[in-house]
Amino acid sequence: MDDALSSLLHDVRPQGALFDRSAINPPWALRFAEGTPLALLAMVSGSAWVTPDGAAPVRLGRGDVALLTGTEPYTVGDEPGTPPCAVVHGDGSCTTPDGRLMLSQLSMCGFGPPREDSSGVLLKSTFQVSGSVSQRVLSALPRIALIPAGPDGCPALDMISAEIAKDAPGQQGVLDRLLDLLLVMSLREWFERPEARPPGWYLAHADPVVGRALRLMHGDPAHAWTVASLAVGAGASRARFARRFSELMGQSPMAYLTDWRICLASDLLAQTDATVDAISRRVGYANAYALSVAFKRITGVRPGEHRTLARAEGR
Incomplete structure (x- = not known):
């Protein structure tokens, strides 16, 4: 995983x-x-x-x-x-x-x-x-x-x-x-050093509940995850899982999953010639429109604009 x-x-x-x-x-x-x-x-x-x-x-x-x-x-x-x-x-x-x-x-x-x-x-x-x-x-x-x-x-x-x-x-x-x-x-x-300020995703990896959920999200971002299904995969009740995730990560499970999917989509847009529709399905969205709405909300630009800018910058 x-x-x-x-x-x-x-x-x-x-x-x-x-x-x-x-x-x-x-x-x-x-x-x-x-x-x-x-x-x-x-x-x-x-x-x-x-x-x-x-x-x-x-x-x-x-x-x-x-x-x-x-x-x-x-x-x-x-x-x-x-x-x-x-x-x-x-x-x-x-x-x-x-x-x-x-x-x-x-x-x-x-x-x-x-x-x-x-x-x-x-x-x-x-x-x-x-x-x-x-x-x-x-x-x-x-x-x-x-x-x-x-x-x-x-x-x-x-x-x-x-x-x-x-x-x-x-x-x-x-x-x-x-x-x-x-x-x-x-x-x-x-x-692991005392002077470091490790990010939440690193600290959460060792947590028996949140670590499992992160591995599920990272391993299969295209899956139609919900808080309930992630809680089942993490072996915790829905309420306990949601609370623990927010405590360690500083955001809700669905907010983290959205950020992760948009990061993946950003890289696929910059590094491949796949269509927005194909990328949307790879990162867990039903179609290009759904991805475009989420992408614009998170990044401030549309997927096509991001692809043009990223390639102009040589990313």
Whole structure:
């Protein structure tokens, strides 16, 4: 059965990772100006400081993972005040701070020879986040979320490090899947941390009543769900189910279901050529008219207008 986090991560995909297996020695700093909505940073060895523009620096130790949201630039370096030696852009190019193109990427961005007392290895990946559904993940995260390494380290990061050391066929495919794994595990750990403010859909997953209902709605949005049928599926009385759902989610079951269906419809309109009528049936509406009325009420635009706008923006 589907769960909320899996559903929301459906259209979050790694765009490729930037790795450097040579040592990086102080003083060093890199500025990332890629304009991507989600990035993951980790130090395979050594430590670094991550400084988002307009925010306080955060220390990244060995095995720690940092998730950064927003398209604003940020700097990673040995100390918060170290000036960047290079700027990494969204097309993968690397320039000097004054804009001169550098012929290669991270391994040539001012890194010196290895020294046992100061070497480090940086892992960085950006993720493409497409669609209204996956945007719910970003809206639940702060500008920077730091997930410290556990007592046993970070197994997914260790697997990535081991894979980088190989030169085997299919390596990029393996790395992309391991990055997916690292992202999901990092999100889980972040939402369990005391400083996090996990969204209702995440907290509700563990609830024996509301969690069941969410899995039903996410797993089969086209079904003609009612409060009564969801209550039966959740194993609770109608009144208890409705009350518990509203307490955890901050909205009624039918309001949540409507929002979820409209999110799905938004993505189908932007990413497929299916007709509005076909999409309406896939997300639980009887016909195109019923979907159009609900869509306009929630988003302020008609389905056709949303499709035109989304494609013009390249979503």
